[in-house]
Amino acid sequence: MSIESIINGVIEVEGGFVDHPSDPGGATNMGITEKVARANGFKGDMRNLPRSTAYHIYYTRYVVGPNFDDVLARDPKVAEELIDTGVNAGTDRAAEWFQMALNGLNRRGKDYPDIRVDGDIGSGTLAAFDAFRKVRGKMSTIIMLRALDAYQGYHYLTLAKDNSKFEDFLSGWLLNRVGNVAA
Known part of the structure; x- marks a missing residue:
């Protein structure tokens, strides 16, 4: 199991653009909230969030940032x-x-x-x-x-x-x- 396959699996489960009124995260695409996308430099419409940007955010914020990559090695x-x-x-x-x-x-x-x-x-x-x-x-x-x-x-x-x-x-x-x- 590689980081790439894990992140791609998460993106698949998260799906595409959603802006559900009950979700406090607001507009979300591939599981990335608008707030997180903006904090990572994305300025466009959330409907147009590139998969490569979502992947980069997942890798830096949800894998390397919390040191889950060190768990992956084990x-x-x-x-x-x-x-x-x-x-x-x-x-x-x-x-x-x-x-x-x-x-x-x-x-x-x-x-x-x-x-x-x-x-x-x-x-x-x-x-x-x-x-x-x-x-x-x-x-x-x-x-x-x-x-x-x-x-x-x-x-x-x-x-x-x-x-x-x-x-x-x-x-x-x-x-x-x-x-x-x-x-």
């Missing part, structure tokens, strides 16, 4: 999940869920020490992930994907509670975002 499927989740729910949130899962899976510190949950995928998080993978072996990918999906699914259900505008998106999120990366 476990491509977990990296794919982090990137996909980062696009849809925010990179800080995806990184924090990853760190929380690592802390919850260390058997109260027997396998490796707890790490700081700060959304920064640095050497401490990567060392914990390496230790987790060593202890859990082949099952580590499945376990981590399920933990990340659990956090993500709960997040979406929470967003959609109490008749919120996010109810418009809940079915799609659960269908296309939770459980979409298989080991």
Whole structure:
């Protein structure tokens, strides 16, 4: 699994131009909000956002920026999940869920020490992930994907509670975002 195939997969799931009244992101194309596109130098109509611009934004902001590329070198499927989740729910949130899962899976510190949950995928998080993978072996990918999906699914259900505008998106999120990366 390459970064290119992961990003292209995210673009496919995100689809083309959308400007849904319930989406606080406003005009979006290939999953890139107008605010993010503008922050990355795009000045045109969002309907005309080039795929190459979307790809560059995904690569810099959703792969390299949060250091998910360092996870890719260890476990491509977990990296794919982090990137996909980062696009849809925010990179800080995806990184924090990853760190929380690592802390919850260390058997109260027997396998490796707890790490700081700060959304920064640095050497401490990567060392914990390496230790987790060593202890859990082949099952580590499945376990981590399920933990990340659990956090993500709960997040979406929470967003959609109490008749919120996010109810418009809940079915799609659960269908296309939770459980979409298989080991």
